[in-house]
Amino acid sequence: MRIFLSYGHDRNEELVLRIRADLEQRGHDAWFDKKEIKAGDDWRRSITDGLTESDGVLSFLSRHSTRDPGVCLDEISIAVGVKGGNIQTVLVESEHDVSPPQSISHIQWLDMHDWLTQKTAGQDVWEGWYEERFAEILRVVESDRSRRFEGEIRQLEEFLKPTMFEARLARLLEPGFVGRDWLLDAVEKWRTAPKRDSRLLWITGPPGSGKSAFAAHLAHYGRDRVIAVQFCEFDKPEHGDGRRIVRTLAFQIATRLPDYRKLLLTLPEINELDEKNPSELFDYLLARPLQLAIGGGRERYLIVVDALDEANRNGRNEFVDLLARHADALPKWVAFVVTSRPDPGISTALQGFEPLALDTSTDENRDDVRRYLRSHLERFLQDRVDAEKLLDLILERGEALFLYAEHFCREVRDGRLSLDRPAEFPQGLGGIYRQYFQRQFPDAAEYDRKIRPALASVLAANEPLPIQILQDQFGWTHVELWQHLEAFGSLFPVTSITGADVVTPYHKSLADWLADFSRAGSDYGVDVQAGARELTDHCLKVARAADGDVPPYVKRHTASHLLSQERWGDLDDAISLPRLELLKRWTARGEQREGESCLRGTLAHLQRDGDHGQRVGLLSTQLARVLTQLGRHDEARAFLKQALDCATGVTRRSTQAIAWHELGSLDFYAGQYRRAIRCYRRALRLARRASPPDDAEAAANLVGLATIARTRQQNSKAIRFATEAIEHAESGSDVRHNIAARRILAGSLRYQMKLDEAASELNAARMLCVLHDLGFEQAAIELAQAWLTYEANLLEGRDDHANAAERLFVSALEQADQSAHLVSRVEAWLGLAWCCLVRLDAEGAAERLGRITALPEAAKYRELVAGINIARASLDLLRLEYDVAQEHFRAAKAFADTHELHAFAADAGVGLTAALFHQGEDRDARSAEREAVKSARRCGPLKSRLVALGLNRARTTPGAGPY
Numbered sequence: 001m002r003i004f005l006s007y008g009h010d011r012n013e014e015l016v017l018r019i020r021a022d023l024e025q026r027g028h029d030a031w032f033d034k035k036e037i038k039a040g041d042d043w044r045r046s047i048t049d050g051l052t053e054s055d056g057v058l059s060f061l062s063r064h065s066t067r068d069p070g071v072c073l074d075e076i077s078i079a080v081g082v083k084g085g086n087i088q089t090v091l092v093e094s095e096h097d098v099s100p101p102q103s104i105s106h107i108q109w110l111d112m113h114d115w116l117t118q119k120t121a122g123q124d125v126w127e128g129w130y131e132e133r134f135a136e137i138l139r140v141v142e143s144d145r146s147r148r149f150e151g152e153i154r155q156l157e158e159f160l161k162p163t164m165f166e167a168r169l170a171r172l173l174e175p176g177f178v179g180r181d182w183l184l185d186a187v188e189k190w191r192t193a194p195k196r197d198s199r200l201l202w203i204t205g206p207p208g209s210g211k212s213a214f215a216a217h218l219a220h221y222g223r224d225r226v227i228a229v230q231f232c233e234f235d236k237p238e239h240g241d242g243r244r245i246v247r248t249l250a251f252q253i254a255t256r257l258p259d260y261r262k263l264l265l266t267l268p269e270i271n272e273l274d275e276k277n278p279s280e281l282f283d284y285l286l287a288r289p290l291q292l293a294i295g296g297g298r299e300r301y302l303i304v305v306d307a308l309d310e311a312n313r314n315g316r317n318e319f320v321d322l323l324a325r326h327a328d329a330l331p332k333w334v335a336f337v338v339t340s341r342p343d344p345g346i347s348t349a350l351q352g353f354e355p356l357a358l359d360t361s362t363d364e365n366r367d368d369v370r371r372y373l374r375s376h377l378e379r380f381l382q383d384r385v386d387a388e389k390l391l392d393l394i395l396e397r398g399e400a401l402f403l404y405a406e407h408f409c410r411e412v413r414d415g416r417l418s419l420d421r422p423a424e425f426p427q428g429l430g431g432i433y434r435q436y437f438q439r440q441f442p443d444a445a446e447y448d449r450k451i452r453p454a455l456a457s458v459l460a461a462n463e464p465l466p467i468q469i470l471q472d473q474f475g476w477t478h479v480e481l482w483q484h485l486e487a488f489g490s491l492f493p494v495t496s497i498t499g500a501d502v503v504t505p506y507h508k509s510l511a512d513w514l515a516d517f518s519r520a521g522s523d524y525g526v527d528v529q530a531g532a533r534e535l536t537d538h539c540l541k542v543a544r545a546a547d548g549d550v551p552p553y554v555k556r557h558t559a560s561h562l563l564s565q566e567r568w569g570d571l572d573d574a575i576s577l578p579r580l581e582l583l584k585r586w587t588a589r590g591e592q593r594e595g596e597s598c599l600r601g602t603l604a605h606l607q608r609d610g611d612h613g614q615r616v617g618l619l620s621t622q623l624a625r626v627l628t629q630l631g632r633h634d635e636a637r638a639f640l641k642q643a644l645d646c647a648t649g650v651t652r653r654s655t656q657a658i659a660w661h662e663l664g665s666l667d668f669y670a671g672q673y674r675r676a677i678r679c680y681r682r683a684l685r686l687a688r689r690a691s692p693p694d695d696a697e698a699a700a701n702l703v704g705l706a707t708i709a710r711t712r713q714q715n716s717k718a719i720r721f722a723t724e725a726i727e728h729a730e731s732g733s734d735v736r737h738n739i740a741a742r743r744i745l746a747g748s749l750r751y752q753m754k755l756d757e758a759a760s761e762l763n764a765a766r767m768l769c770v771l772h773d774l775g776f777e778q779a780a781i782e783l784a785q786a787w788l789t790y791e792a793n794l795l796e797g798r799d800d801h802a803n804a805a806e807r808l809f810v811s812a813l814e815q816a817d818q819s820a821h822l823v824s825r826v827e828a829w830l831g832l833a834w835c836c837l838v839r840l841d842a843e844g845a846a847e848r849l850g851r852i853t854a855l856p857e858a859a860k861y862r863e864l865v866a867g868i869n870i871a872r873a874s875l876d877l878l879r880l881e882y883d884v885a886q887e888h889f890r891a892a893k894a895f896a897d898t899h900e901l902h903a904f905a906a907d908a909g910v911g912l913t914a915a916l917f918h919q920g921e922d923r924d925a926r927s928a929e930r931e932a933v934k935s936a937r938r939c940g941p942l943k944s945r946l947v948a949l950g951l952n953r954a955r956t957t958p959g960a961g962p963y
Contacts, residue, residue, distance in 0.1 A: 019134065279325070457473060759788060
């Protein structure tokens with residue numbers, strides 16, 4: 001395990017170093033700041049990365065480490081937010097001297113506070129005492145609970161794909177928090193009120209009133225009661241996605257509440273979340289599971305959502321609509337605290353909830369801002385008789401806004417404002433911004449010519465704009481780029497995101513001011529719509545270029561820019577540009593929602609324009625593929641029929657071939673094998689008759705036919721189709737279908753006992769995966785190699801047959817993790833569980849089967865579902881729970897028979913025979929045995945041998961099931 005060590009740099013470091021060394025001796029990777037942070041590193045970023053990449057946290061509590069403010073408290077806050085329950089504490093000083101934060105006050109610490117006394121008592125005493133305490137640390141760190149937590153959180157990360165907010169939280173906390181005790185008291189009074197009818201507290205205030213700073217303070221220091229937080233930022237597209245917000249909140253809550261986490265992991269559609277709309281997700285991930293969690297005796301927990309008004313996208317705020325409609329569906333022990341401006345759309349949606357106004361004119365607010373000013377201007381106000389008068393003037397000019405106060409203090413510290421010249425104090429935030437622009441851009445002509453167009457692009461960007469895009473768009477030299485960025489100054493900071501330098505307005509109020517000509521005036525106002533058109537034109541120009549890499553921003557956002565501007569003709573052109581890979585992204589990389597909107601809009605445009613039959617047919621086919629992945633099969637069929645009706649002209653056969661192939665896949669997923677075969681055969685004929693012949697499409701359909709034959713255990717047919725698919729794939733340079741065909745071919749050869757030939761095909765497929773860097777495919781191939789090794793060693797009678805296969809399953813699991821191939825990850829855990837089952841290791845099998853949850857699009861993976869069913873029934877058998885095992889094996893056999901999965905029907909028969917035999921039901925056992933042998937014969941000699949071995953062991957070894 002990778003364990004993050006959080007400690008204060010104090011006299012206890014000697015003990016921490018000893019524990020680190022002993023953890024590493026045990027094979028753990030201990031993250032320790034003096035070892036991990038190199039000279040020149042950003043230490044804050046390094047610590048955050050270390051925390052998020054670790055499996056657990058060991059926090060050493062001392063006076064120094066728990067001081068406030070302090071780095072260790074920040075580490076603990078991030079650890080609780082990211083690692084939830086997987087944080088352990090060690091007391092290294094007296095509990096009377098240590099003040100652990102509330103967020104971990106519920107965690108029982110290991111007491112080592114007298115370690116210095118023990119160390120001075122002699123080597124033998126010290127070593128005996130230390131070994132006893134270190135054994136306790138190991139017990140906790142290496143416990144099944146800790147490892148289970150680690151695995152569950154990783155699974156949920158894959159399912160939910162949450163957004164992380166550690167960087168935003170750190171930025172908001174950096175200026176320091178002053179006051180707001182009255183607001184904290186109001187929130188706490190509402191939270192702890194005996195009457196819990198209201199599920200939402202809405203804190204509203206004008207721009208710059210400190211709402212985000214308050215939300216950050218509440219989330220950071222209130223982790224004992226705040227179980228999730230969402231910071232919305234206007235320049236982050238994912239922050240306006242209601243689905244993404246719900247998934248993020250669900251992940252954070254799961255890290256804090258074990259019972260809720262368990263409920264999430266057992267949801268049957270946890271892997272089909274992309275198919276659900278925001279309302280369905282809110283109900284599925286939040287409302288229903290939280291209602292099912294045990295509520296008795298719980299205090300009221302809070303979910304904090306900051307800047308709700310900034311979650312607006314394309315004129316709609318999905319998440320505020322969700323809150324207005326569904327907040328009351330939460331249990332009474334969970335409630336939302338949201339902050340926003342008094343935006344009309346927010347006010348209308350949340351009119352059923354009483355707002356808590358952050359009124360800047362109140363004495364409480366003015367006192368808070370005054371305290372902030374006095375604290376940050378202390379050395380400038382010292383010994384001034386007019387200090388209070390100056391503070392009154394600053395409050396008046398700044399409308400008692402925290403953001404104004406923060407800017408004002410910075411300007412004074414940097415020497416750009418003087419308390420000796422109060423007439424120059426700017427009026428309001430707009431005054432701050434205007435004064436800033438007057439100072440930074442004194443040349444109006446240059447601002448018009450160079451700065452204003454660049455700012456228009458920055459404001460129009462869908463996310464912080466890479467500075468390389470700016471440089472290329474405006475043709476600046478490297479020196480000119482940095483001259484302009486320096487001129488932008490602190491209001492447009494340059495930061496680094498995933499290795500790219502980007503620029504963005506530091507606050508939404510600045511973007512709003514610039515975009516509003518009535519406030520910024522014609523001298524500084526920016527036409528954002530014109531900027532969007534210019535930025536989009538540049539993205540298209542880059543995408544159309546014949547050479548050079550396409551910048552990530554251009555790949556990610558060209559289509560969305562065109563969509564928002566309804567430039568359907570250009571969008572149709574962009575879809576045709578191979579460098580943007582739009583169709584691949586929409587159909588194979590999880591961006592189906594954008595793909596649906598773009599394809600629907602483009603199709604409507606083409607149909608209005610007329611005379612685009614062939615193009616309509618092609619795009620209808622692609623839209624059908626997107627809809628299929630979203631689980632909307634009826635809609636997909638309608639568009640495929642439209643594609644077939646529209647397909648005309650020279651490329652008619654190619655378009656029709658793709659459409660018939662997709663129809664075949666829909667029939668295959670529905671279990672309609674005969675209809676699927678007809679569709680694949682028709683598509684295959686069309687691909688062969690195309691001019692020139694479409695080898696890649698021919699390979700795809702041959703793989704489809706081979707898959708059906710392989711599923712139905714028609715191995716000779718599968719071998720013939722797969723062999724032909726390889727030939728077409730090689731001719732059409734189609735590497736993926738080449739690999740898929742070899743995997744099917746190997747599976748069929750395996751069932752015919754041609755194990756060496758099967759191994760040869762898998763080796764060839766794996767070489768192709770490595771050569772072309774195809775991680776998804778490589779994971780699947782390594783799994784096939786693991787199963788082949790397991791069966792070959794079993795047939796050879798090797799005692800360690802499961803151990804050899806286990807090593808390969810572990811390797812396949814690592815590859816699946818690296819490539820984020822969830823289905824292969826599930827199959828790898830199934831293989832590892834099977835190795836435990838054949839070794840009669842019930843505890844190991846249970847732990848590994850516990851890593852398996854629902855499958856995405858389960859209809860596509862019936863063989864894997866059948867395997868999981870049989871493994872779980874086998875675990876019941878191994879526990880000698882014969883009645884339960886009988887029931888589960890019968891259900892597994894029925895599923896396998898329904899879907900013509902004869903190999904799995906045979907395995908279910910072996911397990912059922914064992915359960916019946918050991919209960920003394922000999923007659924029924926013999927009947928089940930005959931059924932198992934019959935199913936095995938339909939699969940070929942390999943399965944017959946394995947079933948015979950399994951039946952023989954089942955009679956002699958209680959708890960043993962199928963091999």
